[in-house]
Amino acid sequence: MAKVPVQFRLNGSDRAAFADPADSLLTVLRRGLNDFGPKYGCGQGTCGTCSVLIDGGLRLACLTLAASCEGASIETVSGMADGPNLHPLQTAFMEHFAAQCGFCTPGMLTAAKALLDRNPNPSREDVIDAIAGNICRCTGYEPIIQAILAAARTLPAQRRS
Amino acid sequence: MARYKGRGMASVNYPIGMNLGGDPSQALIHSNPDGKFTVALSAIDLGQGMKQVTRQVAAETLGVPIEDVYVDTADSDTGPHDMGSFASRGTHRMGNAVIAAAREARGVLLEAAAEELEVNAADLVTDGKGNIHVKGAPSRAITVRATAQAAQFKQGKTIAGRGIFLIPLSSVDPETGEMNPNTAFAHACLVADVEVDDETGEVSVLGMSSAYELGRVINPKMVEQQLVGGAWMGISHALYETPEPYYPNPDHGPRDFNEYLMPGPGDLAPYSITILERPAPDGPFGGKGPGEMCANPVLPAVANAVYNAVGVRVNDLPITPEKILRGIRANGGAKPQARRGGAL
Ligand code: FES
Numbered sequence A: 001m002a003k004v005p006v007q008f009r010l011n012g013s014d015r016a017a018f019a020d021p022a023d024s025l026l027t028v029l030r031r032g033l034n035d036f037g038p039k040y041g042c043g044q045g046t047c048g049t050c051s052v053l054i055d056g057g058l059r060l061a062c063l064t065l066a067a068s069c070e071g072a073s074i075e076t077v078s079g080m081a082d083g084p085n086l087h088p089l090q091t092a093f094m095e096h097f098a099a100q101c102g103f104c105t106p107g108m109l110t111a112a113k114a115l116l117d118r119n120p121n122p123s124r125e126d127v128i129d130a131i132a133g134n135i136c137r138c139t140g141y142e143p144i145i146q147a148i149l150a151a152a153r154t155l156p157a158q159r160r161s
Numbered sequence B: 001m002a003r004y005k006g007r008g009m010a011s012v013n014y015p016i017g018m019n020l021g022g023d024p025s026q027a028l029i030h031s032n033p034d035g036k037f038t039v040a041l042s043a044i045d046l047g048q049g050m051k052q053v054t055r056q057v058a059a060e061t062l063g064v065p066i067e068d069v070y071v072d073t074a075d076s077d078t079g080p081h082d083m084g085s086f087a088s089r090g091t092h093r094m095g096n097a098v099i100a101a102a103r104e105a106r107g108v109l110l111e112a113a114a115e116e117l118e119v120n121a122a123d124l125v126t127d128g129k130g131n132i133h134v135k136g137a138p139s140r141a142i143t144v145r146a147t148a149q150a151a152q153f154k155q156g157k158t159i160a161g162r163g164i165f166l167i168p169l170s171s172v173d174p175e176t177g178e179m180n181p182n183t184a185f186a187h188a189c190l191v192a193d194v195e196v197d198d199e200t201g202e203v204s205v206l207g208m209s210s211a212y213e214l215g216r217v218i219n220p221k222m223v224e225q226q227l228v229g230g231a232w233m234g235i236s237h238a239l240y241e242t243p244e245p246y247y248p249n250p251d252h253g254p255r256d257f258n259e260y261l262m263p264g265p266g267d268l269a270p271y272s273i274t275i276l277e278r279p280a281p282d283g284p285f286g287g288k289g290p291g292e293m294c295a296n297p298v299l300p301a302v303a304n305a306v307y308n309a310v311g312v313r314v315n316d317l318p319i320t321p322e323k324i325l326r327g328i329r330a331n332g333g334a335k336p337q338a339r340r341g342g343a344l
């Protein structure tokens, strides 16, 4: 099948790639644009580690056709830090030992960011709900829940400053 | 139709590593001209913290700041041989190999410093902050960095060390079958409280408490994260996960993560952990390490708790609602057993 050009914003930069019409966004991000932040876990929409934000909404890159992202604004975990300054969620994940092998971490951070973007004061139940589509094999989830709640507590102060 | 609470307990004596062919691990350490050290290992860090633990062990033995040690596990083709990351052997086996390598490298480091300071190497100590000085005379000092540069560019010395940890193979006594397969055991005891629904057969874990004896805890936060994550996996193995639910019949096996069940972030049970430190005589700084035993006692404790709650003894994992309901029916109803310990 002939490749089609697709253009979108990726973490604030204009990017373009040639994609097979059947290529997932995950394939184009990883193979076409060398953004290895989102991981390939299951490729079936059941693990969450490929999670990205498309126009601010949480999406699974493995189930999104790249061609459908024309003109969209895409955020991945790779764009989460501001230069050397980690996002408060990333700092909280480190401080709470919320990553072991780290394979779920890109998806967890992205799902958590989507949550905090729309609800800066989440309850424990909100956090659980937000990461319910993300599988973690290592941590038992509790450190991740704690990290997200801790990051939420630091966020309003940062936003004020 | 009711929900029954039950409590179960299990303890474990857990062998660290396995003594097949001695279970060896090797480590190589060398300094770079900037006075920093690289530790080469072929065992890999799967997320359990092996890199961090061996980094701490190397820095402590070398007598240098932890920031000045880099652990490289990049390539098992080119690195020193290691049996691998399994059998909960990382802290113990690799830690010991790293100590041996770091001791040898430290010896060369102190010799090189002695040559620069024109003193006897035996009189030198490190301050752990990147300096080497004469015992009792802190002003007669040289930095590790200056020593590494002198060794490299002036003395023509390689500041490096080789380490291996190998337990002599224990053969089997032909008369008695006796052998000594292991030198270090860790221990744990875990109590699980569950609730079993006799209508649906569903089990919820209400809470768990455990005590773990792991030798010296080399990194307390990493031990905690292992134990918390491992306990989750224990619940998952006890109650949810199986690739072949009707083994050996392969039918109805899960095809994806929607069908391969695991507890999610909403299914967690409160878990309290007590750590007991009893340094192991042959462990690196007394360490043994948690490893797989984080999960192990959860499975029998949950099985015992289910029996305590409804009198159904499930002998094959996972303990699914179907097995519990079949057991309750075979027993002619739920048969709660005697309660032990405090309130559930
Ligand atoms: S890789 Fe997309 S959900 Fe698993």
Ligand code: FES
Binding pocket: A098, A099, A100, A101, A102, A103, A104, A105, A135, A136, A137, A138, A139, B047
């Ligand atoms: S840290 Fe390993 S899967 Fe979450």
